[in-house]
Amino acid sequence: MRAQSTLRWMVGGPPFVFLVLFFLLPALIMLVASFRFPGDFGGLAPLFGAAPGEEVGLTTESYAVFFSDRVYAEIFAKSFGVAALTTLICLVMAYPVALLIARSPKRNRDLMVLLVVLPFASNFLVRVYAWMIILGPFDLLFSRFAVIVGMVYVHLPFMILPLYTNLEKHDPTLLDAAQDLGAGAWQRFWRVTFPLSLPGVFSGAALVFIPVLGMFAIPEILGGKDDWIVGNMIKESFLGTRDWPFGSMLSLMLTIAVLAVAGGTSWLAARSMKAA
Amino acid sequence: MRRFSLWLASLLVYAFLYLPLLIVVIFSFNDSKLNAEWVGFTTAWYAKLFADEAMLQAALNSILIACVASAIATVLGTMAGIAMHRFRPRLLPFLVFTPVAMPEILLGVSLLIFFLNVAQPALAAFGIEFTLGLATVVIAHVTFCIGFVAIIVRARLAGMDDSVFEAARDLGATPWQTFRLVTLPLILPGVIAGALMAFTLSIDDFVITFFSSGVGTRTLPLEIYTMIKVAVTPEVNAISALLMTLTLGLIVLASRLAPDLMRAKA
Numbered sequence: 353m354r355a356q357s358t359l360r361w362m363v364g365g366p367p368f369v370f371l372v373l374f375f376l377l378p379a380l381i382m383l384v385a386s387f388r389f390p391g392d393f394g395g396l397a398p399l400f401g402a403a404p405g406e407e408v409g410l411t412t413e414s415y416a417v418f419f420s421d422r423v424y425a426e427i428f429a430k431s432f433g434v435a436a437l438t439t440l441i442c443l444v445m446a447y448p449v450a451l452l453i454a455r456s457p458k459r460n461r462d463l464m465v466l467l468v469v470l471p472f473a474s475n476f477l478v479r480v481y482a483w484m485i486i487l488g489p490f491d492l493l494f495s496r497f498a499v500i501v502g503m504v505y506v507h508l509p510f511m512i513l514p515l516y517t518n519l520e521k522h523d524p525t526l527l528d529a530a531q532d533l534g535a536g537a538w539q540r541f542w543r544v545t546f547p548l549s550l551p552g553v554f555s556g557a558a559l560v561f562i563p564v565l566g567m568f569a570i571p572e573i574l575g576g577k578d579d580w581i582v583g584n585m586i587k588e589s590f591l592g593t594r595d596w597p598f599g600s601m602l603s604l605m606l607t608i609a610v611l612a613v614a615g616g617t618s619w620l621a622a623r624s625m626k627a628a
Numbered sequence: 629m630r631r632f633s634l635w636l637a638s639l640l641v642y643a644f645l646y647l648p649l650l651i652v653v654i655f656s657f658n659d660s661k662l663n664a665e666w667v668g669f670t671t672a673w674y675a676k677l678f679a680d681e682a683m684l685q686a687a688l689n690s691i692l693i694a695c696v697a698s699a700i701a702t703v704l705g706t707m708a709g710i711a712m713h714r715f716r717p718r719l720l721p722f723l724v725f726t727p728v729a730m731p732e733i734l735l736g737v738s739l740l741i742f743f744l745n746v747a748q749p750a751l752a753a754f755g756i757e758f759t760l761g762l763a764t765v766v767i768a769h770v771t772f773c774i775g776f777v778a779i780i781v782r783a784r785l786a787g788m789d790d791s792v793f794e795a796a797r798d799l800g801a802t803p804w805q806t807f808r809l810v811t812l813p814l815i816l817p818g819v820i821a822g823a824l825m826a827f828t829l830s831i832d833d834f835v836i837t838f839f840s841s842g843v844g845t846r847t848l849p850l851e852i853y854t855m856i857k858v859a860v861t862p863e864v865n866a867i868s869a870l871l872m873t874l875t876l877g878l879i880v881l882a883s884r885l886a887p888d889l890m891r892a893k894a
Contacts, residue, residue, distance in 0.1 A: 360711070360715045360717075363710055363714070367707050367723075367724065368711075368717075371723035374739065374767055374771045376723060378742035379734075381742055382737070395744065396745055445644070446641075448634050455634075462883075466880070466883055467645075469879065469883075470876060471645045473832075473872075474871070474872040475852065475871050477849055482649060484856070484860065485648075505644070505648065508645065562731060563731050566732065567731070567733075569834065573856055586737060587733065590737050590740060590839070591839075596741060600741065606733075610730060
C-alpha cells in the first residue's frame, strides 16, 4: 500500500505541483488582487508597509465602481448577446456538416472531420485577418457584423466536432421505425434526430459561448472603434489604464459568468440525456 | 432530395471555412501593396519577409518557445494522463482541464499578476533577477498545453486492456520496467500526437503570449498582431501562408498518429 502511494505521487506529483503553482495559485492571487488598491504607477499597491499617505490593506472599491455604473453591466449584457448570436449561427451552420459526416460511410468520416479541423490549425490572427481582406472592399469592416462573422469563423469547428460525435452514435433503426410509423423527413428530424442530439448541441454551445466572452482581439481588429466586450475591458484594465484591481475584479466577474454558462449547459445536457 | 440539400449546405460551410484562407495565400503572391485586386504574380513579399531581422528573430523565438514548452508539457501531460487513468485522483483532473476550458485571457492576466507581483519580488529576495521574457512565456504555454497532452494520453489508455499491465506486474516487472517496456510503447502514438498538438498550440498562441511576454520578447503571432493593427501589407499574407503550411503539416501528422485526437480536441 505504501509503495502504491509513493508511485502515485511520483507519477501524478510533478504535473500536480506545476499546475498548483502556475494555475491555481495565480487564480487565487487574482481573487485577492481584486480587493486591493491600485498602485501609484499602475499594478497593485503594497499590501502592508506602505509609505505614509499611501493606501494599504483591502478594499471593495473596484466592486463598488462596477455596480455603481450601468456601463459595465451593459458591456456584460452586450458580450452575452454577441456570444449567444455567435453560438446560434454556429449551430445552424454546424448542423448540416455534422449530420452529413455522421451519415457518411465510415471510411470517409475521418477525412471529413480532418477537413473541418485543418483551417482551425492556421493561426488565429490569420483567420481574423482574412476577414479584414474580404470585408474591407465591401465597407463592412469595423462593424458589429464583422465581429460576429469573425467570431463564427474562429469558433465553428468547436460546434461541429461535439455535434458530430453525438450524431455518430445515433441508432439508424430509430429513423426507420419513425418512417414506418409514417413520419415525414421533417418530422423525423425534429422529433427523433434533434432531441437526441441535444447533449451534443449543449456541449458545443459551451465550447463556443465561453471563449467568445473572453475574446478581445476580434472586436479590436474587426469591430468598430471602442465597441467593446468584456475581454477588451479586461485587457484595457491591465495594459491600458493599468488598474489591476479593477481588471482582476472584471476577470472574476467573467469567471463567474463562465462557471454559470458551463454549469447551465452541462445541466441541460444531462437533463436532455435523461429525457432521451 | 434531402440528401442533396444536406450536401449543398455542407459544401457551403466547407467553402466558408476554406475560402478566406485561400484568399490570404493568393494575395501573398500579389504584386500590389493593397489586398484589393489581382495585379500580377510576385514573390517579393516573401523576399521582404526573409530580409526582415525583427521577423526572423520573432520566428526563432516562436520555435524555441514551442520546442521547450511542448517538451515539458509532453512529459508532465503524459504523467498526468497516466495518473488520472491509473489512480483516479480527485483534484488533478480539475487542475488539468480548467486551463483548457476557460477563456485564455483569464489564464493570461492571472499569470501576469503572479509573475510581476509575486514571483518577481520573491525571487528578488534571493538576489535573482526575474522579469517577463522567454521563460515566463514557456511556463504559461506549458500550463495550458498539459491538458491537451493529458486528454490524448488518457484517451489512448482508456482504449486499452489493463490486463497487460497486470500481466507485466505478475511476471515480476518493477513499476519502472512496466512503464518502459509495456506502457510507453503502447501509448507512444498518443504521446507523439500530444507533443505535436502542444507544439502547434504553442507556436500559434497569441492571447496568453500577449500577457506573459513583456516588452522585449516578440513571437510571430505578436508580430502579426502588430502588423495587422499598424499597417496591413501582403507581408502579413506571406508570413500567414508560411505559418499555415507549418501547422497544417503538423496537424496532418498528428492526426495520422492518433485519429481519436480530433475528438480529444473538442
